[in-house]
Structure formats: C-alpha cells, structure tokens
Amino acid sequence: KNQVEQSPQSLIILEGKNCTLQCNYTVSPFSNLRWYKQDTGRGPVSLTIMTFSENTKSNGRYTATLDADTKQSSLHITASQLSDSASYICVVSPPSLTTDSWGKLQFGAGTQVVVTP
Amino acid sequence: NAGVMQNPRHLVRRRGQEARLRCSPMKGHSHVYWYRQLPEEGLKFMVYLQKENIIDESGMPKERFSAEFPKEGPSILRIQQVVRGDSAAYFCASSPPGAETQYFGPGTRLLVL
Numbered sequence: 001k002n003q004v005e006q007s008p009q010s011l012i013i014l015e016g017k018n019c020t021l022q023c024n025y026t027v028s029p030f031s032n033l034r035w036y037k038q039d040t041g042r043g044p045v046s047l048t049i050m051t052f053s054e055n056t057k058s059n060g061r062y063t064a065t066l067d068a069d070t071k072q073s074s075l076h077i078t079a080s081q082l083s084d085s086a087s088y089i090c091v092v093s094p095p096s097l098t099t100d101s102w103g104k105l106q107f108g109a110g111t112q113v114v115v116t117p
Numbered sequence: 118n119a120g121v122m123q124n125p126r127h128l129v130r131r132r133g134q135e136a137r138l139r140c141s142p143m144k145g146h147s148h149v150y151w152y153r154q155l156p157e158e159g160l161k162f163m164v165y166l167q168k169e170n171i172i173d174e175s176g177m178p179k180e181r182f183s184a185e186f187p188k189e190g191p192s193i194l195r196i197q198q199v200v201r202g203d204s205a206a207y208f209c210a211s212s213p214p215g216a217e218t219q220y221f222g223p224g225t226r227l228l229v230l
Contacts, residue, residue: 002159043121043208043221044160089159107159 003027004092006108013080013115021111023073023090035064035075036089038110044089047075080115087112119143121211121222129228136196136203138225142211149192150219151177151184154206163207166192199229 004025013019025033032051036044048057048064050073056065061078077084087110094105122141130136142149151163162176166186177184181199186192196203206226210219 004159041223043210043223045221046218049218091160105162107161109157109159 002109003106004090004108006088006090006111008111009109010112010114013113015080015082015115015117017080019077019080019113021075021077021088021090021113023075023108025071025073025090025092025106027092027094027106028071030092030094032093033064033066033073034091034093035062035073036091038087038089040086047088077113080113082115082117085113085115121146121209121220123207123209123222123225125225126223127226127228129230130199131230132200133198136199136227136229138194138196138207138209138227140192140194140209140211140222142192142209143220146211146213146220148212148214149186150210150212151192151194152208152210154208154224156205160208163194196227199227201229203227204229 007022030052032049034049035047037047038044047059047062050057050064050066052068054066063076066073073090075088089110090108092106121143124139128136140149147168149166152160153163154160164177164184165173166184168186169188181197183195204227206224208224209222212219
C-alpha cells in the first residue's frame with residue numbers, strides 16, 4: 001500500500017476559481033513534505049517544502065498546509081489560470097535525508113488538474 | 118544556466134535490446150538522481166549518484182539495470198535486455214552538494230515493443 005495517497009485523482013476547474021488538493025500520508029516519522037507541479041511531458045518542479053513543524057507555506061497563488069497530527073497536507077490554488085493545468089505531486093521525506101535514505105522518499109501518484117476557460 | 122538535460126526524449130526499443138538514457142546535470146551540480154514513472158503511478162526512486170560513486174541504489178532492480186556518473190560526461194542509466202515492463206518515463210534530477218532541492222529534467226520516455 002502506498003504510504004502517500006492523493007485525492008482527488010483528477011479534477012476539472014473553471015479558470016479563475018479556487019481548488020484544493022489533498023495528500024494523506026502514513027510515513028512516520030518524517031522530516032519534510034513537498035509539493036511538486038509536473039506539466040505534461042516535463043519533469044516535476046518544486047512548489048513548496050515544509051518541515052514537520054510548519055503549518056503553511058505559500059508560493060504565489062499556491063498555498064500548502066500541513067497537519068502533522070492527522071498526517072494530512074493540502075495544496076490550495078487560488079484564482080486558477082490555464083497554466084495551472086498539470087499534475088500535482090505530494091512527496092514525503094523520511095527523517096534526516098541521508099546519503100542512504102533516498103530510497104525511502106515516498107511519492108504520491110499525483111492529482112491531475114485541468115483548468116478550462 | 119541550462120536546466121537538467123536528458124536525451125533522448127523518446128526511445129523505442131524491441132524486447133531484448135539495450136536502452137541507454139543520458140542525463141546532464143545543471144552546471145555546478147554534482148549529485149544526480151534517477152526516477153522511474155510508470156503510467157498512472159507516482160515517481161519511484163531508483164538510484165543516487167555522485168561523481169564516480171553510487172551512493173544509494175536501493176530502488177534499482179538488481180538485474181539488467183545499471184547506472185554511472187563518470188568524472189567527465191553525463192550520467193548514464195543503462196537497461197539491458199529490455200522487457201515490456203520497462204516501458205516508462207525515466208526522470209533525472211540533480212542538486213548541488215548539501216542541498217535537498219532537486220531539479221528535474223524533462224524525462225526520457227521509453228517504449229519497449
């Protein structure tokens with residue numbers, strides 16, 4: 001069973017509207033949680049990174065929240081634009097990402113967002 | 118500063134052939150990571166390399182797969198005797214020493230016929 005579950009699997013949203021993506025994880029303990037944006041045919045690009053002690057982190061119209069008690073994170077997109085159409089991936093890191101722990105990074109399957117005009 | 122470069126972007130191989138995927142990290146980055154992304158699935162870590170050293174290959178299949186990052190030139194992910202199940206997108210990422218943020222390349226999409 002994947003230790004990082006994302007929902008919804010996909011969503012369609014009208015341009016200008018807001019949306020929220022969810023990430024539930026069972027990785028414990030963990031050191032940080034990242035959200036990536038992956039455009040079709042491109043590599044992932046980092047949006048936000050939060051340590052376990054942070055509750056929120058913003059990057060422009062993207063705001064990520066983290067509740068370490070319930071092991072949930074969300075990514076909120078404000079005033080969506082057509083360029084926001086992409087897959088959004090949640091990634092959880094184990095504590096102390098050392099040289100031999102990269103294999104323990106846990107990736108969600110992503111939420112596919114389609115913004116329509 | 119050019120980003121992480123991967124080539125080829127698309128690669129078609131028949132079963133039993135070899136696939137070689139190349140990754141040139143960003144300038145100044147000495148750490149390279151390879152990931153595989155199967156259709157409808159999340160990225161899976163394969164291997165972490167520094168110049169001339171394999172640091173963590175815990176995500177790489179024991180057989181048919183190998184990776185190197187020579188002193189000069191790009192990092193190479195090599196898949197011998199490919200099978201249909203190897204069809205996937207292979208992403209390379211790089212980072213400078215001591216940094217956790219990785220910068221991803223555009224990926225190589227491998228199709229095994």
